[in-house]
Amino acid sequence: MKRIKKNFLIVTLLLLVAAVLFLFYNMGNNWEFALRLRSVKVAAILVVSCCVAYSSVAFQTLTNNRILTPSIMGFESVYLLIQTVIVFVYGDQTYRVLSSLDNFSLSVLGMIGFAFLLYILIYKKGKDNLYLLLLVGIILGTLFNSLSSFMQLLIDPNDYFIVQGKMFATFNKINRDLLWPSTAVLLVLLTVGFRTTKYLDVLALGRDQAINLGLNYNRTVQLFLVIIAVLVSVSTALVGPITFLGLLVTNLTYELFKTHRHGIIIAACCLVTAVTLLSGQFVMERLFHLSIPVSAIINLVGGLYFMFLLLRVRKL
Secondary structure, eight states, rough: HHHHHHOOOOOOHHHHHHHHHHTTOOOOOHHHHHHHHHHHHHHHHHHHHHHHEEEHHHHHHHHHHTTTOOOTHHHHHHOOOOHHHHHHHHHHGHHHHHOHHHHHHHHHHHHHHHHHHHHIIIITTTOHHHHHHHHHHHHHHHHHHHHHHHHHHHHHSHHHHHHHHHHHHSSSSSSSSHHOOOOOOOOHHHHHHHHHHHHHHHHTTHHHHHTTTTTTTHHHHHHHHHHHHHHHHHHHHHHOOOOTHHHHHHHHHHHHSSOOOOOHHEEEEEEEEHHHHHHHHHHHHHHTTTSHHHHHHHHHHHHHHHHHHHHHHHHH
8 A cells, every 4th residue: 555655656757747747838928828728638638538548447447448448449430420411411501500519418418329339239139248348349430430530521522521520639739628628527426336346346357256246246337337438538529539548558557556456446547647748748748749640649659559468468
């Protein structure tokens, strides 16, 4: 516990330093405008960090594997398909027909539906098979991506820019209309989520052990799949998809905080994710002058790390 407390203190201090640097470094003459703009970015980064951290850790516990995340399993493909269908149907009238809140609600409902589909295909039938889950997720994700690409070829080139803006994660154009509702949804889900972390500790033992200990396995998995779907939709709707962020931060957290208690792991992962995003965004804005999006670097490093983990597991 002493090591865990020490690492918590270090990560918290790193987060404070990263936040102070991001907020106050080189503010220029119009400091009020700069501080207001940067404060929105920091708030969005904190919301996304908590969403990614909880959803990734919970999903890895459900699948009993540390190299899987909701992004890899196709949740973000569902979001992109929904956005493409909306633009395909309404074209340049999209923003007039659907408000940001309506778009957000459709995304949440669609991703919850995808979560229930995975639940029915895998867990409802009693098939606790990791490889089957991975196969179903990859196939459905590929199918959704193919459908999205096909419709993107059919829509007007001017309308395509609307979809293109949803394809890449960015913290430079935060939808302020969704920030506060997303924060409210996050607080509610985290309240429920942290009260149920004890069930994640039991689920980590495996399906048979969890059932023997008296846990309603199917109902508990269903609850966590809904929480994961909503959290992923919140983060994706705010900034766009960041495929390998969850993979990076969860494994880094597991290395720093070697404990089986999910309450500690999830809280620590939120801090680690926030430090990663704040530091990355600071470097991209101040050193590279926004020439490279932070999501591109995260996906590149995360993809390489994913291959490393696969090769390491194969050797073991």
